[in-house]
Amino acid sequence: MITRRKLIVLLPAAALAWQYVLAGTPETAPNYNTSEHWWGMLLDIDKCIGCGNCVRACSTENNVPEGYFRTWVERYHVADWEQEVPQVDSPSGGIKGFPPSKFTGGKNFFVPKMCNHCVDSPCTQVCPVGATLHTPDGVVLVDESYCLGCRYCIQACPYGCRFLHPTKHTAEKCSLCYHRITKGLTTACCENCPTGARQLADLKNPNDPIHEFLRTHSVQVLKPHLATGAKAFYHDLDGSVR
Amino acid sequence: MRIRNGVHLTKFKDAEHLVRLAGAFVIVLVLFLLLRAHFIPKSFGQYGHYRGDALAELSSKPIVYAGHKTCEECHSDVLDVKKAGKHAGVNCEACHGPLAKHAEDPGAVTPQLPDTAVLCIRCHEENIAKPKGFPQVVGAQHSGGVLCKTCHQPHSPLLTPGEKKS
Numbered sequence: 322m323i324t325r326r327k328l329i330v331l332l333p334a335a336a337l338a339w340q341y342v343l344a345g346t347p348e349t350a351p352n353y354n355t356s357e358h359w360w361g362m363l364l365d366i367d368k369c370i371g372c373g374n375c376v377r378a379c380s381t382e383n384n385v386p387e388g389y390f391r392t393w394v395e396r397y398h399v400a401d402w403e404q405e406v407p408q409v410d411s412p413s414g415g416i417k418g419f420p421p422s423k424f425t426g427g428k429n430f431f432v433p434k435m436c437n438h439c440v441d442s443p444c445t446q447v448c449p450v451g452a453t454l455h456t457p458d459g460v461v462l463v464d465e466s467y468c469l470g471c472r473y474c475i476q477a478c479p480y481g482c483r484f485l486h487p488t489k490h491t492a493e494k495c496s497l498c499y500h501r502i503t504k505g506l507t508t509a510c511c512e513n514c515p516t517g518a519r520q521l522a523d524l525k526n527p528n529d530p531i532h533e534f535l536r537t538h539s540v541q542v543l544k545p546h547l548a549t550g551a552k553a554f555y556h557d558l559d560g561s562v563r
Numbered sequence: 564m565r566i567r568n569g570v571h572l573t574k575f576k577d578a579e580h581l582v583r584l585a586g587a588f589v590i591v592l593v594l595f596l597l598l599r600a601h602f603i604p605k606s607f608g609q610y611g612h613y614r615g616d617a618l619a620e621l622s623s624k625p626i627v628y629a630g631h632k633t634c635e636e637c638h639s640d641v642l643d644v645k646k647a648g649k650h651a652g653v654n655c656e657a658c659h660g661p662l663a664k665h666a667e668d669p670g671a672v673t674p675q676l677p678d679t680a681v682l683c684i685r686c687h688e689e690n691i692a693k694p695k696g697f698p699q700v701v702g703a704q705h706s707g708g709v710l711c712k713t714c715h716q717p718h719s720p721l722l723t724p725g726e727k728k729s
Contacts, residue, residue, distance in 0.1 A: 325586075329586065329589050332589065332590075332593045333596065336593050336596040336597050336600070339600060355610075367694055368694065369694075370686055370690075370697055371692055371693065372685045372686045373685070374685070378656075378657075378661075381627055381628075382626070382627045382628055398692075418685050418688075419692065421689075422690065422692060424691065425691070430692050431692050431693075451607070451611075451612045451613040451614070452613070453613075454610075454611060454612075454613035454617060454618075456618055457610050462617065462618070464613060464620075466617070467613070467614060467617070496621060499618075499622050500622050500623065500624035500625070501626055501628075501630075503622040504622075506626065506628075507630070509627070509628050512628050512630055512631070512654055512656060512657070513654065513656060515652070515654075515657050515686055516697070
């Protein structure tokens with residue numbers, strides 16, 4: 322016979338037990354161990370020809386809505402008397418390449434932009450519901466099913482890498498092709514870059530050529546003063562790039 | 564029994580109230596735990612303040628670009644030509660487009676031959692912002708409307724194949 326006293330003791334215990342049963346064991350991706358990787362990207366300004374292959378590939382691979390970009394290419398023109406005031410254009414994110422420049426002379430170069438997959442990402446910190454996440458292998462992702470569409474992350478990203486999906490109304494961003502890199506492939510943009518201006522880098526893999534590159538070349542991240550821990554490493558980045 | 568002038572209080576007269584309050588508190592607590600267990604996903608907090616299962620869901624999305632290693636499994640003949648030429652570093656799908664479906668079932672999707680009139684100038688049309696060492700032409704002047712592939716073999720584009728131009 323269960324007395325009232327016994328019931329009072331038993332109910333919370335049962336609730337706790339039920340919660341434990343519900344927790345179960347979460348799914349894990351086969352043959353991929355998140356603790357063995359630490360992803361970043363190398364972007365070589367010296368090699369970028371502004372063909373827009375990366376933008377097209379990203380759009381196709383990730384079904385990015387038209388007019389929105391997870392990665393895009395900017396064209397810089399820096400006149401020698403205006404080192405701090407670059408002229409930047411990026412027609413349709415460079416998805417169709419670039420028309421001839423209206424400028425002559427000065428410094429001219431392309432800068433591919435994307436999510437920097439920051440270690441201390443401002444976008445992750447401001448998400449009120451845990452929809453923006455930082456994976457154990459160093460990738461910043463969005464959990465669509467949790468995103469409220471509040472846009473805090475879009476405001477927080479100092480690199481302008483996020484947008485609100487026009488139909489899903491959830492935050493969207495570069496996923497570093499998480500569905501590809503966890504299968505041993507490179508990202509769609511790297512796969513399709515004809516000059517090797519973009520290279521996926523696994524900083525935890527001692528055999529990755531990134532280590533040799535970082536040791537021997539001058540490399541910068543964007544907006545280093547913000548201390549976001551950006552992992553998109555730019556080679557030969559001009560000081561005028563914002 | 565309550566002793567008015569003594570030191571001992573053997574029994575609190577309205578103890579029943581406290582028991583009821585405690586009971587209500589326990590019920591609310593149990594309800595809270597049950598609701599919490601119901602609404603918070605199993606994997607929340609597995610790696611951090613987010614749903615751990617999201618990782619598996621995001622990584623299970625289908626791929627669209629097969630990757631050059633997959634292409635090379637069947638098309639090693641093209642790879643041999645390409646390796647000797649200037650386009651050695653250009654992966655197959657950079658020109659031929661996304662072909663993961665073709666790689667899965669070669670019969671289902673037949674790749675379209677890229678149009679060299681559009682394809683080549685994407686990279687090789689002259690632009691002031693391109694790196695100086697990169698081979699560029701002004702399309703209209705260079706060929707006068709003749710298709711690129713009339714002279715250049717796309718897999719090994721130099722006119723004398725195998726030659727390495729500095």
